[in-house]
Amino acid sequence: MSTVPDPVTPAVRLVVGAAVVDDLVRPTRLLAARRTEPSALAGGWELPGGKVDDGEMPLAALHRELLEELGIEVRVGPHLPGPLPGTTWPLGERYEMLVWFVEVTGGEPAPLEDHDELRWLEASQLYAVPWLPADLPIVRALEAALS
Numbered sequence: 001m002s003t004v005p006d007p008v009t010p011a012v013r014l015v016v017g018a019a020v021v022d023d024l025v026r027p028t029r030l031l032a033a034r035r036t037e038p039s040a041l042a043g044g045w046e047l048p049g050g051k052v053d054d055g056e057m058p059l060a061a062l063h064r065e066l067l068e069e070l071g072i073e074v075r076v077g078p079h080l081p082g083p084l085p086g087t088t089w090p091l092g093e094r095y096e097m098l099v100w101f102v103e104v105t106g107g108e109p110a111p112l113e114d115h116d117e118l119r120w121l122e123a124s125q126l127y128a129v130p131w132l133p134a135d136l137p138i139v140r141a142l143e144a145a146l147s
Contacts, residue, residue, distance in 0.1 A: 014088070015097040016062040017049035017135075019142050020070075022120070024077040024103045027146055029122055030139075032129050033069070033115040044132035047099065047139075048115070058098050066102070069113045073106035080141060091134040099138055101145070123147050 021027035033048045035041045050065040052058055059076060066072050080099040082089035088096035111118050119129060123146035131139055 013095050014052040014058065015049060015091060015095050016052060016058050016065060017047040017089075017097045017099040017138070018062060018066055018074065018102045019047055019080060019099055019138075019145075020066075020072075020074070020102050020104065020109065021077075021146070022103070024075065024101055027101070029120045030126065030142060030146060031109060032119050032121055032131075033111065034117040034119075034129070035132070036114060036116045041132060043130070045119075045129040046132045046135045049097070049099075050114075051095075059100075062100060062102070069111075069115065070109045070118070071107045071112050072104050072109050074102035075105050077101035077103065080138065082138075089134075089138050097134075097138075 020031035022029040032045045034043065034045050048066060048069050049062065052061040066074055078101050079087065080101065081087040084090055084096060088098055091097050109118050121128060123143065126139055126143055
């Protein structure tokens with residue numbers, strides 16, 4: 001009798017995301033970034049951030065990604081808990097994202113890498129851009145903080 005091996009499930013990769021707001025205490029605006037790549041995501045709007053490198057701590061990855069993508073330094077505020085164990089947000093089947101509120105402390109946000117446009121959105125304008133589907137539940141959760 002032979003046994004069939006279990007299919008190999010790819011490991012879930014951790015991603016960090018930033019809810020860049022104008023003020024950590026009384027946020028009124030959220031920064032949205034329009035993707036340029038990969039082609040399947042180009043033109044969609046998202047929260048800035050990116051993949052956590054092997055051996056990297058998530059908050060270190062958040063600071064690195066924001067400096068690389070937007071040229072900014074930030075003060076990190078509260079974590080935005082997600083619905084998955086570990087309080088992450090699902091990004092498809094292969095990725096899960098940790099999200100924090102952040103406030104810019106150095107530099108002026110500019111689309112340096114992976115984005116071609118940035119927009120500050122007031123609470124009443126949150127849905128004025130076509131968010132990537134995976135980011136929509138996060139934006140809905142952020143809406144209460146901006147109201």
